[in-house]
Amino acid sequence: MVEQAKVSPQNRSFHQGAPTGPDARLQKSPASYILTFVILFGIWLLLSGRFDLLHLGLGLASCLLVTIFSADLLLPAPNTPRLPGLWFRFIKYIPWLLYQVLVANIHVMYLVFHPRMMDLIDPSIMEFDSRLKSDMSRVTLANSITLTPGTITVHISIYGHITFHVIDIESGKTLPWIMEARIADVFEE
């Protein structure tokens, strides 16, 4: 059953260096436990905002419980040493994405407030083949395309075939390809 479910084995691993055995995604490393606990406890501190003994103790207990049960959900890959570099490149990617989103937003605003909007818009459905391999980078690409106004990801197949809806031809002409190259840079593929 497990072997049938895996359509393309080289696509399933989160990072290239990860072991690709049948149980690669089920392995748990201490680093992923520690990272999950730190993230959960940080969110607890942020949301509670009280620093007396009762609230800290409650947060510690519940975060430990959740970490023990679900450490492999938040960080599924056992390959943690590459994560800091990945996160650093990802944080460098975010300002560029925000700038593109702002530019596209202003374009869509111009379309919306234009009196002859019906003549200007030309909705159509475009598709292209992505060369991204891992699940995480494909999700990032699909979310980035959707976040940019003018383009919405309709479907992304397991082979990386992306279908997206554009509101006029200029929005979808170049941006998804640039975005894909950037994301391939971030995830080192």
Added chain:
Amino acid sequence: MINLIAAMFILLGLVFFTGGAVGIIRMPDFYSRLHPAGKLDTMGLLMSMIGIALYSVQGFSLGEVLTGLKIILIVVFVFITSPTATHAIVDAGVRAGLEPWTQQRRGEES
């Protein structure tokens, strides 16, 4: 001074919100309505949240800094979930078999 910058950001956010609300009404079909609905609202939320965070973090006391961090947490959360919600709606539309509106269909109708 900071109040003025915060007010500018909130005004910019309101402009984006207005674009989203007007776009939902003016666009011709389901797929093109999703463009202003999902994204202009997200941008408006980002702008107005930046303004409110600037306004509320002025004294640098612990409570105010926590409030600012929570506002940033809202923005991060919305930026992750808004494309997912848009994708869920568009997926439902495709599975239900809605035809996208095009300039060609407009010519046939009129």
Added chain:
Amino acid sequence: MHLFFLFAAVFLALLIILSLYRAVIGPTVLDRMIGVNAVGSKTTALLILIGLLYHRVDMFVDIALAYAMLNFIAVLAASRYFQKRKGLFDEIERTPKEGDAS
């Protein structure tokens, strides 16, 4: 500054009424869902503005965060539920066209 926040909140409430138009009129169920989603994301901003008006931002931020999460879950659940053609067009045409039954 207080007056400015008041006017911004009132303007945002008017925009919510504008999006509610689509939620009420919208030809299909999915159009109504777009309207509801837009109302939800505007309400998130409106809640924090109300918090600024009452000088209790620390409390209203939590409510806004919970509201954003609730909005997301509601849209996901509703869009899973309306993935079929049956019942989608009942409001505008009683008899479906030929070849539509998929």
